[in-house]
Amino acid sequence: MKILIKDSSILTMDDKKWFIGRGYIYVDQGRIVAVGEDEPQPEFEFADYIIDDRFTVVLPGFTVGLGNIIDYFFRFTEKPVDAKMVSETLSKSDLNALIEVTLASLTASGATSIATLLNSFDLRVVSAIVSAASSSWIRTRVVLLDSGIDLNTLESDIRSALKSSRDPEAVTKNIVSFGLFIRSESTARMLSSITDFAISIYIDSRAQLKPYEISQDLESRNVVAVDPVDTHTKCIFSEVELWRDGCGISPYNPTLLNPRKLLREVYRATNSAEGSITILSSLNPINHNLGSGFVRENAVADVITIDFSEPPYGPIPMSRRAVANEIVNSNFLVKTAIVGGEVVLDGGVLLTVGRESVRRVQNILKDFTH
Numbered sequence: 001m002k003i004l005i006k007d008s009s010i011l012t013m014d015d016k017k018w019f020i021g022r023g024y025i026y027v028d029q030g031r032i033v034a035v036g037e038d039e040p041q042p043e044f045e046f047a048d049y050i051i052d053d054r055f056t057v058v059l060p061g062f063t064v065g066l067g068n069i070i071d072y073f074f075r076f077t078e079k080p081v082d083a084k085m086v087s088e089t090l091s092k093s094d095l096n097a098l099i100e101v102t103l104a105s106l107t108a109s110g111a112t113s114i115a116t117l118l119n120s121f122d123l124r125v126v127s128a129i130v131s132a133a134s135s136s137w138i139r140t141r142v143v144l145l146d147s148g149i150d151l152n153t154l155e156s157d158i159r160s161a162l163k164s165s166r167d168p169e170a171v172t173k174n175i176v177s178f179g180l181f182i183r184s185e186s187t188a189r190m191l192s193s194i195t196d197f198a199i200s201i202y203i204d205s206r207a208q209l210k211p212y213e214i215s216q217d218l219e220s221r222n223v224v225a226v227d228p229v230d231t232h233t234k235c236i237f238s239e240v241e242l243w244r245d246g247c248g249i250s251p252y253n254p255t256l257l258n259p260r261k262l263l264r265e266v267y268r269a270t271n272s273a274e275g276s277i278t279i280l281s282s283l284n285p286i287n288h289n290l291g292s293g294f295v296r297e298n299a300v301a302d303v304i305t306i307d308f309s310e311p312p313y314g315p316i317p318m319s320r321r322a323v324a325n326e327i328v329n330s331n332f333l334v335k336t337a338i339v340g341g342e343v344v345l346d347g348g349v350l351l352t353v354g355r356e357s358v359r360r361v362q363n364i365l366k367d368f369t370h
């Protein structure tokens with residue numbers, strides 16, 4: 001799909017020009033082909049989909065994690081609800097709908113990439129996540145805790161889950177991916193058994209391992225250090241207060257999967273509006289290798305447009321300072337979300353999740369809260 005966004009402000013996340021007051025973005029075949037100031041080239045006007053709004057800002061979609069997505073959905077219940085209970089209680093279609101709607105709700109708040117940490121490998125739950133992510137076209141990584149899986153069967157277990165994908169391109173275009181979270185040194189020694197399988201490796205600092213002990217080729221293997229002492233490699237921090245420059249922030253707290261809430265927490269700790277946005281929109285996707293991280297030529301087209309045109313969130317002056325301050329204070333409406341060059345949210349309406357799924361989830365919530 002060819003997409004033209006014009007007459008918008010742009011947060012590029014590029015240090016050379018972080019903010020464009022009025023410009024355009026042209027997307028083709030899932031990537032950003034052109035970014036510029038003022039008016040687009042005449043040939044771009046023949047795009048399949050055109051967004052033309054002056055009081056909007058375009059930026060890379062937020063990448064969030066590592067909270068458990070099941071826990072996030074059931075955050076309102078009085079009694080804890082774990083994934084095993086959900087798997088045993090819900091039908092396959094209800095489980096798919098629950099995760100589909102949860103992913104969609106996070107995207108409506110600006111998340112285009114979500115990493116969720118699961119304590120164990122439950123084939124029904126993991127398959128439901130694969131199915132929901134591929135149908136809603138929301139970039140999702142299932143991160144599996146080493147103590148909850150069998151490394152000897154991990155590849156076959158993941159392949160079984162991937163059979164639930166509703167779109168064959170969801171895996172090849174990295175809409176659905178997997179990660180392994182290592183807290184045990186013994187697990188690291190067995191990683192050679194899965195060297196031929198595309199899976200990201202997250203190393204908890206408690207494992208007392210250095211990334212180079214896992215792999216000499218950190219880029220192709222996508223090794224990410226969690227809460228590290230040394231931040232010279234890809235790194236994320238699980239607590240906002242521990243954050244260090246260049247790393248991402250991905251708390252275990254499931255409520256912080258909501259980018260609005262995470263933005264406020266990061267801003268409270270850093271006291272920098274632009275810095276907080278950069279962490280969620282650029283440093284998180286870069287360090288997870290999940291999403292784009294920039295609005296620039298040849299970047300993957302994972303972007304959101306935020307509307308400041310009318311009440312209750314506007315109009316506001318489309319200046320760098322005003323836009324950044326309103327975003328970190330959650331005073332915004334996500335009008336459009338584009339993931340991998342596909343429009344998944346249009347005019348604030350989710351295109352990839354039907355009313356039937358929403359109704360199913362409403363009934364599930366009633367059953368679990370009574």
